[in-house]
Amino acid sequence: MSYISFENVKKEYRMGEVTIKAVDGVDFTIEKGEFTVIVGPSGAGKTTVLNMLGGMDACSGGTITVDGAQVSDYNAKQLTEYRRHDIGFVFQFYNLVQNLTALENVELAAQICRDPLDARDVLEHVGLGHRLDNFPAQLSGGEQQRVAIARAMAKNPKLLLCDEPTGALDYVTGKAILKLLQDTCRQEGMTVIVITHNTALTPMADQVIHIKNGRVANVERNDRPTPVEEIEW
Amino acid sequence: MVTAKRKNHLNTDAIREIRNTFSRYLSILVLAALAVAFLSGLRTTAPDMQYTADNYYDRTHLMDGYVLSTLGLTEEDLEALAGAAGIEEVEGGRELDATATDRIVNVRSMPEKLNLLDVVEGRLPEGVDECVTEPLLLVKLGLQVGDTLELTLAKDDEDDLENTSYTIVGVVESPLYVGLDRGASSMGNGSVDAFVYVPGENFTFDYYTCAYFTGQGLAALDTYGDEYEDRIDALVDSLDPLAEERAQARYDSLIGDAQEELDDARAEFEDAKAEAEQELSDAWQELQDARKELDDGWESYHDGEDTLERELANAQRELNRAYADLRSGERELADGRVKYQDGLDEYNDGLARYEDGLDEYNGGLAQYREAAAPLDEQKAKLDESWAAYHAALAPYEGTPQYDMAVSQMAAQKAQLDAAQAQIDAGYAQLAPVKAELDAAKAELDGVKATLDEARATLDSSLRELDQAERDIRDGWSEYNRSVAELADARAEGRRELDDALAELNDGEKKYADGLAEYEDGKKEADEEIADAQKKLDDAQAELDKVEECEWYVLSRFTNAGIVGYFQDSDRVSNLANVFPVIFFLVAALACLTTMTRMVEEQRTQIGSLKAMGFSRLAISKKYIGYAFSASLVGGVLGLALGCTLIPLVIANAFNIMYAIPPLEFKPQTDLYFFCVLAAVVCTTGAALWACLSTLIDTPANLMRPRAPKAGRRVLLERVGFIWKRLTFTWKVTMRNLFRYQRRFWMTVIGIGGCTALIVTGFGLHESIFSILNEQFDHVFLYDATLGINTDVEAETLEEVDRYLTDSPWVEGYLPASATELDVSSSGPAQSATMFAVDELDRFTQFIQLGHRLDDGGVILPDDGVVITEKLSELLEVSVGDTITLDGDKRVDAVVSDIVENYVSHYVYLSETCYRSLFGEEPEQNEILLRYTEEAGETESDAVSNHLMAMDGVDSYSYIATLRDNFTDSMEAIDYAVVVIITAAAALAFVVLYNLTNINITERVRELATLKVLGFFDREVTAYVYRENLFLTLFGIVLGLVMGRFLHSWMVLTVEVELVMFGRTAPLYAYVLAAVLTVAFSVAVNIAAHYKLKKVDMVESLKTVE
DSSP: OOSEEEEEEEEEEEETTEEEEEEEEEEEEEOTTOEEEEEOOTTSSHHHHHHHHTTSSOOSEEEEEETTEEGGGOOHHHHHHHHHHHEEEEOTTOOOOTTSOHHHHHHHHHTTSSSOOOHHHHHHHTTOTTOTTOOGGGSOHHHHHHHHHHHHHHTOOSEEEEESTTTTSOHHHHHHHHHHHHHHHHHHOOEEEEEESOGGGGGGOSEEEEEETTEEEEEEEOSSOOOGGGOOO | OHHHHHHHHHHHHHHHHHHHTHHHHHHHHHHHHHHHHHHHHHHHHHHHHHHHHHHHHHHTTOOSEEEEETTOBOHHHHHHHHHSTTEEEEEEEOEEEEEETTEEEEEEEOOSSSSOOEEEEEOOOOSTTEEEEOHHHHHHHTOOTTSEEEOEEOGGGTTSBSOSEEEEEEEEEOGGGOSSOOOBOSSTTSBOOEEEEEOGGGBOSSSBSEEEEEETTTTTSOTTSHHHHHHHHHHHHHTHHHHHHHHHHHHHHHHHHHHHHHHHHHHHHHHHHHHHHHHHHHHHHHHHHHHHHHHHHHHHHHHHHHHHHHHHHHHHHHHHHHHHHHHHHHHHHHHHHHHHHHHHHHHHHHHHHHHHHHHHHHHHHHHHHHHHHHHHHHHHHHHHHHHHHHHHHGGGTTSTTHHHHHHHHHHHHHHHHHHHHHHHHHHHHHHHHHHHHHHHHHHHHHHHHHHHHHHHHHHHHHHHHHHHHHHHHHHHHHHHHHHHHHHHHHHHHHHHHHHHHHHHHHHHHHHHHHHHHHHHHHHHHHHHHHHHHHHHHHHHHHHHHHOSOOEEEEEGGGSHHHHHHHHHHHHHHHHHHHHHHHHHHHHHHHHHHHHHHHHHHTHHHHHHHHHHTOOHHHHHHHHHHHHHHHHHHHHHHHHHHHHHHHHHHHHHHHTTTOOOOSOOOOOOHHHHHHHHHHHHHHHHHHHHHHHHHHHTSOHHHHHSOOOOOOOOOOGGGGSHHHHTTSOHHHHHHHHHHHHSHHHHHHHHHHHHHHHHHHHHHHHHHHHHHHHHHIIIIIIBOOOEEEEEOTTSOHHHHHHHHHHHHHOSSEEEEEEEEEEEEEEESSSOOEEEEEEEESOHHHHTTTBOOOOSSOOOOOOOOTTOEEEEHHHHHHHTOOTTOEEEEESSSEEEEEEEEEEOOOBSOEEEEEHHHHHHHHSSOOOOOEEEEEEOTTOOHHHHHHHHHHHHTSTTEEEEEEHHHHHHHHHHHHHHHHHHHHHHHHHHHHHHHHHHHHHHHHHHHHTHHHHHHHHHTTOOHHHHHHHHHHHHHHHHHHHHHHHHHHHHHHHHHHHHHHOOTTBOOOSSOOHHHHHHHHHHHHHHHHHHHHHHHHHHHTOOGGGGGSOOO
């Protein structure tokens, strides 16, 4: 039994008369502690997959299992609980609470968890020990994303979901963020799932899931993932 | 073509924008509609009402002004007035007050040209004995059209009306009587209850009591407008010279004549008086004379009586004496007879002895004569010799030869002498015999004389005795006659006296009659004189009182109804000045925020369009159009609703108090335009401003996600011990509150404004109606008052007393002295009722005297008066100041205390103080009644009917009725208040909803993120709520504070002079305002909760817009 499994997961949006099949039967599995990259062109359905995996959206069909739990059967409340305790989310645009300092942003997430990590430690871990009391507006994009990652990690989630984490960042910063994510995976044993349209990132993952037109095109496994530093795009 | 197509698409976008964000569009529309409705509604109400009134006045040809004269107006006066510059029409009117059953009515002559009547029911009078009146009177008297109205005229002008019985042929409304006030009257309780119009020919006096006039071109003006006021003032002023001239003329003609007449009358009176006095004094003199005569009569009567008695006594005494004399005479006579016999015997003895003696003497004598005879012959010869001697000498006597003769004859002589001596010697020898004889002779003669004497004495004694006997006989007969005479005299005297007494008594009676007659006559004459004098004096006083004829030229604004309607509608206007502005500001702020938010949201799109090369104008058109169309449609809708509904509701309420025809809407294009424009400008301006401030930026910047507004530390963070205790959500809340300051203040002001409006609304309602409770439950503890006629007998009132004591419904009653008077300080005077209080303890069981703000007791000192609060405010006096009381007398008094009171003005003072101020005893002319708990209107009516039937009871007023009337008259303001509360509530809801909406949409991303982070819905909602809660609370606090001041201000704005409204809004107004606001907030938040639930977490993944 894999840590995460998608079995024939479907997602349909009903827009009036038209039914759009955003995801049309996706199957894949992810093991605990793996670094997975889900890659595909725009509109392929990868965000929908992420939404369903992150408990932000329910699936229309199929089964989603995370750590033995049938997430696809969860009701709204259970989904919230699931997001609360099991998922750490990193957004493309960081989505930090502007009114809270870096530390507070992390603590904000930590306060609702059962078993959070120390916010200060996490921030130091992501290299922001000196910017604890800065507001998001006072931080660069990379720094903000680090705060976002720290926020996700502080919850001590089962998996870390990252939606285009480098999308709003420049190359160097993006690389640093990816490095942070990869290190987190390797050092903390965190299951990390990154969604990107950038195929160049695929070598760094343990497993690469290609999604096209709402289906899994193919799944590659890298027995020897390349460290981020060595990847160029 | 290309241009057209492009434009088309932008329009399509704009239209779709509206469709997609319809709730936002609607909220702007509704806000604009509410703001415009409220603003225009309240603003147009007063003009509409005044316009309606103006039309009514114009239609009925309401006078622009009228002239009153202290001496009435003549036909010439009217002509002169009609001829004055600026006067269009003049009509004279006659009126007087009369009583119809128990109501005072103002009877007026039917108008012909001015002040025309509106027939509500029936028709106008045609016959001379027909009348029209108002509905009020019919209700009060229980009459209907077709019934007969009986009028009773006052004594002084009994003859002033031809008919006193009229058939009611119709019910009318008069523009002179638009208000409830029917004016004052000198009759009854002093106020007119209703009007009655009768055909003018019924009035019998020749002068007009009033002249109504209209001014040229004034009808075309708005009666409540400034121009009208200026023109009518000018017209009234311009009539001053005419007024003076006509008044003087009238005075001269009327007073001159009257004075002359009066002087004539006075002269006549003086003559008559003098005559009467003369007559009286004559009569008096006569009476005096009669008295004198009577007194004399009495005196002589008494004298006579005395004399008679005395004389009778004297006579009796004399008779007695005579009787005694007679008796003693008889005794003496008997003695005399005895003595006479003795005397006679003695005489006879004596006589015998004498005769013996005489015989002895005669013997002796004869012896002597024989002896003497020779001597006597010698002697005779000698004497012849002597005669011859003297004869020889005689021829020489006295001659010188005498001596020679004597000497020659000496020898003769010597012979002679010797002869002589011889004879003598003879004689001398005879002498002793002679002497002896003579002595015997003498003795005998003596005896003879004695005897003769005794004889004579005896004879006279006998004679005397006989005489005495005769005398005694005569005496007895005389005595007896005298006794008879005395008896007669006594009887006669008595009879005479009795006659005199009878006569005197008669005279006395006649005198008494005469005196009584005189007294009566005098009294009558005095009375008549005093009467006539008084009449003359009164007439003079009346004439003097008139002093000068005065013309009062008055504008229609002195008519209580017309000016009251103006003031009351102005009060609405005052309300309209502030309320809608606050309202409008709040609504405009909400629109501004909404539009700003909208532009912000579409920042990227704006950037894109700009990048594509669209002009700023083209881009901003969408937003401006959005705002413009929403505000325009909303504004027009609001205008349509507000300008019709609000004036109708308020005017409808006003119809309780004013007889003004149904509301007519005044076209107020300017105002309509202004209201809509204001809404449009505010909203569109906000959109434009938001657009422009965005459009200034470069497309590149616009398309890039806008740097989120920087977080900031707030002041609170510096207070470490609090800050550390806050959870993050609270920290966020705090920071958010201060981060979006504009929205913060917007919300706070919006909510605060609404709260303040609600506080004010409820507060006003309470201020208006709580005073009724305060006044009628706490200040006036009595339930009814009886007006007592002070002229009636004390026993009449005893009946009232008895009834009140016995009535099971009357718990207590107190006779009181109430006087109407004018009170003033430096400014205008106020009417008030003055109570002179005897026993304060008892009085306060009927009228509570206390302070509004503290519980300190009130006393009525002997040197000061207590006045009510509103009165003190109007007069601008406080404790210790002096005020002037102007009743029957004008006096100054010191204010010693100010007491709580809300309706009307009162002055309270102790009786001692009353006496020292007015110098007289207070008159008890009222009785205050307190009913038992169970007694209601039915009982009150029963008591009233019973008492009013008694003599001496002039009036009865039940306080609940007063209270109802008062409630009715306050209803109008209350309606406006209801409108305010409703609108404020609606506004509060819309503003809160809108702001919460904005709050959510503005931070949807943040909220989505929180959701993704695993916050439960309620946690997310709470996250937003905390802010709303805080804003609401803050807004409420601010609103309560604002409300307090707004309310105070508003109370003063709407307050009328006669009434003091509650000055503070009650706690419940605040509580209710807070609760309502919280309730709206909760409702809005519940709605927001569902909106928040719908927030898609996917939003968090979207690019920053």
